[in-house]
Amino acid sequence: MDKTAGPVHVGRVGAAYRSGSVLLLADVEASGGGLHFGTKGLGAEISLNNPGNPTFHLDGLSLGYSRPPLTIAGALVRRNMGKDYSLAVGGMAVVQTPAVNVTAMGFYAQKISGDPSLFCFGVLDLSRTSAGPPMFRLEKLAAGFGYHTQVRTPHIAEVRHFPFVKMLTATESVDDPLKQLDILLGGGWVTPASGEMWLAAGMEALVYELVDVSGVAIVQFGNELVAGLYGHAVAQFPKRPAMPWAELAVDVRAEYRSSSDALEIDAAVTDTSFVLDRNCKLTGGAAVRLWFGRSAHPGEFVVSVGGYHPKFVVPPHYPRPARLGFDWHLSDAIHAWGSCYAALTPHAFMAGINANLHGQWDSASVDASVYADALVEWDPFYFKVDWGGRISGTVWGITAEVGADGHVWGPPVGGVARVKIGRFGINVDFGADDPGDRVKLSPQDFRDRMLPGGIRPHGAPAAAGTAGSQDAKVVTLTASMGLLPSAPVSGTTEQTTAPAAGASWAFGVQEFACRVTTAVPLTSVRVNEVDILEGITRKTLDIRPMKATGISSSMKITVKHKETEVAAPVGPVPADSSMWGATLDVRGVPAALWDTTPMTFGGSGLVGGYASAITLTPPPASYTRKSLIPAKAVRRRSSIGMVAEKMARNYTCKNNDRLPAMSEKQLANVSATTAKQTRIAFLEALKALDIPGFSMDNLTQGLKENVFENGASGYVDALPQILEG
Structure with a gap:
């Protein structure tokens, strides 16, 4: 309808018939004296059988006030959450002053049977004032919470579209908060979830007037613990308002989940980044993964900036960041591009670079490229670099090309180069041969360099006469659960769960277990003369840095009564109330140390079949009289x-x-x-x-x-x- 009569404006008017009732609907707004009042979905349902008893309803209500220097706006909108909910309402509020702006939005839903769900998120805009020194000036602060709701955290490609981040990066506080609320709820970012709660805090800051940083930290707890940081950073050189010659924009995501027991960190360069010229686009990303003890890949890790070696077969659970690179169209005739990468995995370090140039002028063209890919293995140190380059030119259909490629290895350094001119080529060998069977470490060198308690940082060896204490770092005994607090240290009031060296443990037998961990994998374990071999598939130990195979690695453990010295009965799983249980940890050890088969770029970098820890559990407690x-x-x-x-x-x-x-x-x-x-x-x-x-x-x-x-x-x-x- 869209009609105005004085201070009243009628936007929409409708009528409908449903199940013996007539429905009348209208959107009405009224303004005057700086106040604004509006309705959405105002209507009545009139039963033809009982027209004197109509049912009224309202889908939304808005209220505003605008008189400089103060502007206030708010709205409540009824939401359809399905038949399981008796009420669902979303709302927003905006307050603007010359000094600060406040934007907030929230949601409340009540199930027919069950606890209510709600959340609230707000932003305090301080950009019109100077909050903080020039080196770190606060622009915005944000906070929020949720009760019986859950936040779907973003992947790295979704960070820039994450509503909580967008509210911090919005140029105006009134950038339609109701629309952001619709995105949060309709897009599945925040959903009702019984037993789930979350807290959020965020900020936007300008660092040294060059780097604009926005980020939101969210902690969720309930069925699992989720802690994450999601943000966006933009750096411009020189600083505004000068014309920039470089801009770097990066999305960042860091998240830990207790269900997967893994830490994920990602960063991605956005498509607005450039250097020297806006036609010189920057691309790429970086990623870190750490898998902890309860994860599917315990002890594994990877750090990658720009991806991996071209021959690396990326395991399915590894992240795949894009190559760090540039793409520059200098003109219609000249195009330059290039990329680089570096990655660290449990068994190798790899890095590489390549650059390319193409020029086209009518019937003439020029192409040039260079590349290098390096692989570095651990102690004993070994590296191999594949390299190459070429340049070619074409004029009137005639092509000339010069190129070279080869490999460099070491130590000792050697290599081979192939030089090609047109159709002719020559190979040139230099330096030492490729040490396929590289120099191996002696047992003492391996002990000092590769195991705990060996050579200390900066090359300082272990102190004389401390061999026993250093060897104790190779095999350790810890209480994995049930350890009771020890008495306070003299002169303090603080208790500690770790007893002093040589002291007896105090524990509760209802929930106690101890764990023997070894830095050297085991091929056999005996506890009280009972073989515990479940999960051990390797009969001998291989040590790659020593080039040694067929080594026996066994451990014997004795559990006995302190006074009677009678050995306790032990089994893989407690068979009765008098038996101790022994369980092996066989989840994998680094292949770079404990496997001599040829290293491949695929797989997880771990080798299984060894035992790296034994958990001992006492029999159930036998209770006596009071x-x-x-x-x-x-x-x-x-x-x-x-x-x-x-x-x-x-x-x-x-x-x-x-x-x-x-x-x-x-x-x-x-x-x-x-x-x-x-x-x-x-x-x-x-x-x-x-x-x-x-x-x-x-x-x-x-x-x-x-x-x-x-x-x-x-x-x-x-x-x-x-x-x-």
Whole structure:
């Protein structure tokens, strides 16, 4: 309709018939005195059977005020989330002043059965003021949160379109926040998800008036932990407003997911980047991947800038960043382009470069190209470089070409070159032959250079007389779970979960496991004379830097009672309540160290079939009768740190065979005569139980008259090896 009458404007008017009812709809706006009021989808549903009882509804409502220097705008829009939701509303608000602007948007949805879902995200625009020194001037700040909602984080190609990032890079605070809200919800960036929550914080800053940086950090927690940083950076030289001769724009993404237990970092040069001339476009990307212990590729890593060696078969789980390069059309006749790369994998380092030039003038043309691709392997150091170049020219159909290519290897340095002039060519050998069977490390060199505890940084060897302590770094024993805090270090109040060297461990047998880790892979493991071989497929150990094969690498572990020295029964999986379990870690070790087969560029860079760690798990706890151990005795005989409680606790077991704790008030009401007789009998009973600490008179002296001097919290309810309270 689009009609105006005074301060009222009617945009759309409609009518419809549905299931015996007439629907009337209209969009109405009213303005006056700086105020603006609008509706969207205002309507009524009138039943023909009961016209006197119409049903009204409203799809959206907007409100605004504009009187310099203040502008306020806001809107609420009803959203259709399906039949499972009784209500779903999205909204936005904008406040503009000469100093700052505020833009915010949010969403709320209530399921018919279930918890509500909501989120809010806002941006504070400080670009009209000078917030911060010239070296780091804040332009915008952002923050947001979500409850029972989930954020779909962007891939590197989506970062520039990620709505949270776009709100920071928008040139105006009023860049249609409702449209951004539609993109967030309609594009699947934010969706309701029961049990999921997230927090977000972001900023835009101008660094040294040259680099404009925008980024949003998001942490999500619920079914999994997701922590990520997503942003965009633009650098212009020289700084604005001068005409630039170079501009570099980069999207950045860094993300960790607990479900995959991997860290991903990506960067990509955007298509607005150039150098020297806007026709000289820059391209490329970089990527880092770190796979941790619970991932599908534990211990593996890759760092790539611009991709990989041309002969490298990229494993499916590796990132594939674009080549770093340039593409420059100097004129209609001359075109230059080139690229470079560098990558680090578990078994090699690679790098390369190439450049090309083409010129065309009617019947004459010139072509030139150069390239170099290098591969570097680890200690013993070896490198090989493939290189080449050519130049050719054509005039009236006649072509002349000069070129050369070859290989350089070392150490010792040598190589071969092939020189070609037209149809004629010649090979030139120089230096040493290619050491296909390279110089190998001695066992001592391998120990010093490649294993933990060897030569220290800057070439400083391990101190004399510390061989044992250095070898202890090759094989380590750690508590993987169940370790209890040790007592505070003298002079401090802080507890630590790592006992001092040589100290006994305090642990709870209900959830305890220890892990033996070795830097040298194993081909056999025996625990208490029982072979634990599940997952081991290699019968001998290969050591590439030593050029050694057929080595036996075995480990024997003994688990026995400290006092009786009786060996505990052990099996791959606990078969009964008296057996220890032993589980091997066979998830792969670097092929660059532990495999002598010819290295290929494909695969993960890891070799399987070896064991690199053994996890030992004790049998389930065997519970005995109840007993009370005074905290003073426990402190004297154990490294476990304890803090007296101010409130009583009930230490009743599942089968209700424990004594309930007594509060200070309850203890004060106990008859003195009865208490004294009971305390004496109680102390004698403790001595008869042979509890550690009660055979020493200095611990029990003076306690007969005041056994409960610390109240109920002065005692620890305990089972053997399990201390509670």
